[in-house]
Amino acid sequence: MSYAPIAQVVTQTRRAWTPSVSDDAMKAIGTVVHVARNETIFNEGDLADYSYKVLSGAVRLSKVMIDGRRQIADFALTGDIFGLDWSDDYAVTAEALTEVTLVRYSRSSLQRLGDERSEVRSKLSDVLRRDLWAAQNHLVMLGCQTARERVASFVMLFVKRSNAKNGQVFELPMGRQDIADYLGLTIETVCRTLSDFKQEGLVVTPKRHEIAVNNIGTLAAIAQGDSDN
Amino acid sequence: MSYAPIAQVVTQTRRAWTPSVSDDAMKAIGTVVHVARNETIFNEGDLADYSYKVLSGAVRLSKVMIDGRRQIADFALTGDIFGLDWSDDYAVTAEALTEVTLVRYSRSSLQRLGDERSEVRSKLSDVLRRDLWAAQNHLVMLGCQTARERVASFVMLFVKRSNAKNGQVFELPMGRQDIADYLGLTIETVCRTLSDFKQEGLVVTPKRHEIAVNNIGTLAAIAQGDSDN
């Protein structure tokens, strides 16, 4: 049931995304791996031996119920660290949305490094706190917001991550089904809502996996439930 | 907009819930405070100066949208630590569900203690990881489950926390509105679903804030979406 990640190990040649003191220390214990699109990096319930950092590409973190219903907990993009939420086993499944390049850290050496260096330690606990913060905001989306508000919030999340401006095209690396599973909606509702936004002139979708927002302020207002929109 | 917690400071007299090495160390830097029912301990957005541990009573951790819609992220019960999810500001609001006794730790001394003692450090990061784990399971409830499954899951959460057996009465310290806001449902739906469970002989509610489950296995099956139930 739990597949070994199909990963190609190479020597590390690329610089980490945000250079900092702890990055140099962590670089020494990391191994660069490539994972092909749609391959599994680890499964929920697997022994959590490694944590990862994304150098390029995008990763989907999800949980699946026994009957197949799926909830996507997060998307890890360039620079993001994932797989820190161990407690022996991984709590989520990690799959490559695109072809992806990762740095892999063994749990034991990461812990050892954390014991030695306080800046690594605080960096790792920052990651955990940020993940918890994101999960709590995600809870608000699922528990309180309408479909229209959720889709607007989702697009806004990636506007911020991409630092995109009005009219600027940016990438949404996941498919519609992934968006639906992140938002607790069906793929049809996501499609319809995006079509509504297009018709209202709020967004354009030049190609699959691409989007631009024409009026970020309006979209943000919709996300917050401003009934004028 | 942000109220100072109305708390009565007393000298610490009670032992921490689960005695361990790190507890002794933490005891030295903690102050016991009492908070009355319905009082705010801290507000989302307040400067995060303190973390807390529950000695007795129950605390509600929630986020509120500008228009008043509320999502409860978690309930902190006896022995639970909360307010660790700082990043300058608190990410959630903490309110006393019942009269509550807390140990309060200042953020700075907690960090200092963490730097000195690895067992404190690992305990605090365990708390963060457990909170993240709980939030991810919560996401599945909100994103994937039906009302019936959510209410069953909710009761099961407290069956496990109380370690209750079939037929054994245990406490649900929160009101119906709190359950609804935790589950992303309305109070009416929670009531109706609980009434269904009562009618099916699955649960009994002797008094307000009390419940007993007659068939924990069946309730767990309902929670997981077993369509036979």
Next chain:
DNA sequence: CGCCCTGTTGACCCCTTTCAACGGGTGTGG
């Protein structure tokens, strides 16, 4: 003792899901 808050139940409605069909882009194999 009485008011008020919390919980409960009923009726109706609406938003989202479900089921279905179709088009177009994409990736693959010849």
Next chain:
DNA sequence: CCACACCCGTTGAAAGGGGTCAACAGGGCG
């Protein structure tokens, strides 16, 4: 390089689960 199949995205119509609005009951607190 091209052809074809398949997957993904999109749109329509109908159904249903949970929300909304309303009324009422009971218990707790002042």
